[in-house]
Amino acid sequence: MAKMKYIILLGDGMADYPLPELGDRTPLMVARTPNMDAVASRGTFGFLRTASEGFPPGSDIMNMNILGYDPALYYTGRAPIEAAGMSIEMSADDVAFRCNLVSLRNDEGRVYMEDYSAGHIGLEEGDAIISFIDEYLGKDDISFHPGKSYRHIMLWTNGPTGLDLTPPHDILERDVEPYMPKNDFLLELMEKSRPLLQDHPVNRLRRASGKLTADSIWFWGEGKKPKLPPFREKWGIEGVIVTAVDLLKGIGVLADLETPDIPGATGYIDTNYENKVNAAIEGLHRADFAFVHVEAPDECGHNADVDAKIRAIEDFDSRVVGNVLKEIEEFEMWRLLVLPDHPTPIEVRTHVTDPVPFAMLTSDDVDRPERDTSYAESARPEEHPNYFDSCRKLHEIFFSKE
Numbered sequence: 001m002a003k004m005k006y007i008i009l010l011g012d013g014m015a016d017y018p019l020p021e022l023g024d025r026t027p028l029m030v031a032r033t034p035n036m037d038a039v040a041s042r043g044t045f046g047f048l049r050t051a052s053e054g055f056p057p058g059s060d061i062m063n064m065n066i067l068g069y070d071p072a073l074y075y076t077g078r079a080p081i082e083a084a085g086m087s088i089e090m091s092a093d094d095v096a097f098r099c100n101l102v103s104l105r106n107d108e109g110r111v112y113m114e115d116y117s118a119g120h121i122g123l124e125e126g127d128a129i130i131s132f133i134d135e136y137l138g139k140d141d142i143s144f145h146p147g148k149s150y151r152h153i154m155l156w157t158n159g160p161t162g163l164d165l166t167p168p169h170d171i172l173e174r175d176v177e178p179y180m181p182k183n184d185f186l187l188e189l190m191e192k193s194r195p196l197l198q199d200h201p202v203n204r205l206r207r208a209s210g211k212l213t214a215d216s217i218w219f220w221g222e223g224k225k226p227k228l229p230p231f232r233e234k235w236g237i238e239g240v241i242v243t244a245v246d247l248l249k250g251i252g253v254l255a256d257l258e259t260p261d262i263p264g265a266t267g268y269i270d271t272n273y274e275n276k277v278n279a280a281i282e283g284l285h286r287a288d289f290a291f292v293h294v295e296a297p298d299e300c301g302h303n304a305d306v307d308a309k310i311r312a313i314e315d316f317d318s319r320v321v322g323n324v325l326k327e328i329e330e331f332e333m334w335r336l337l338v339l340p341d342h343p344t345p346i347e348v349r350t351h352v353t354d355p356v357p358f359a360m361l362t363s364d365d366v367d368r369p370e371r372d373t374s375y376a377e378s379a380r381p382e383e384h385p386n387y388f389d390s391c392r393k394l395h396e397i398f399f400s401k402e
């Protein structure tokens with residue numbers, strides 16, 4: 001008997017608020033999305049709350065909820081998830097910290113957060129700096145591990161948790177003083193990094209060409225390694241997460257899903273959508289579940305770039321949803337779900353907890369006539385007949401064994 005195939009296509013941050021420059025419509029309403037509209041109008045369309053009470057609207061929290069891992073039970077912090085996605089081994093005693101390279105600005109005796117990413121410092125530059133930091137500040141129980149660009153990880157064996165550290169992207173242009181760690185040792189590491197980095201060759205070159213410099217390390221997002229039950233135990237199926245982003249890879253690693261490296265996957269609008277779709281379809285031949293994560297719409301929301309966001313949504317629709325709908329025909333029984341993890345509205349440039357639109361199509365419904373439903377946000381999602389106030393209700397229809 002044919003086995004059910006499950007596929008989730010996630011456009012990170014693609015939901016938005018109406019914008020005056022779009023005639024009070026959202027990017028999803030303006031973008032041409034015939035494939036998502038077909039999924040919505042032939043299948044089940046509704047609104048879903050992906051947030052968790054008491055947790056920030058991070059992609060980690062929202063995607064854990066979508067995959068069925070209640071953050072209240074399993075979330076220990078962002079950094080240990082990223083560490084898993086970067087293949088950094090953690091022992092039970094290790095605490096992982098996200099270690100950003102940031103640009104600071106001195107002004108009349110005060111220090112301001114100029115940039116959370118040291119000007120999106122290059123891969124090799126970031127690598128050189130964090131290796132240098134590890135050489136001078138690393139010791140038996142402290143190690144620095146290179147990630148991509150400005151995103152690195154520090155492990156502290158038997159380190160503290162629950163420190164209330166501040167993500168640097170939340171305090172742009174603010175005086176950093178009130179946001180410095182209350183933990184003396186972390187504070188000392190951050191303060192020691194500044195004179196060390198001042199004349200590092202990478203910074204000298206960047207300064208000479210007018211670029212922002214990596215002036216300090218900055219810790220946040222700490223936690224111990226979370227223990228997620230394997231996806232196969234949770235839902236009785238195995239599969240693959242296709243993503244360019246370490247955070248999503250990390251959830252996959254911790255859930256014991258495959259997380260293949262995708263050639264040309266960048267996490268931005270220039271990503272290789274075709275390779276991602278191919279990896280998902282190949283995954284469905286080996287196993288029964290594929291999750292395709294596309295980061296680009298979220299980045300465009302953070303950058304407040306309306307045109308790029310519309311393009312990212314149209315690319316997601318035609319090159320991911322459209323191609324998957326074609327390829328999936330080779331399987332006999334399938335369920336396909338399209339959704340974002342959270343809105344990243346252009347207006348606020350960060351994640352919000354508003355409900356997101358979802359659309360689900362199954363192999364049974366694929367030939368149904370289209371209704372007059374398009375895939376978009378609503379001003380009153382809670383009043384929609386298919387409003388789900390938690391992901392649990394979505395799981396009942398998506399992962400059910402009937």
Ligand SMILES: [Zn+2]
Nearest residue numbers: 012013059341
């Ligand atoms: Zn997200």
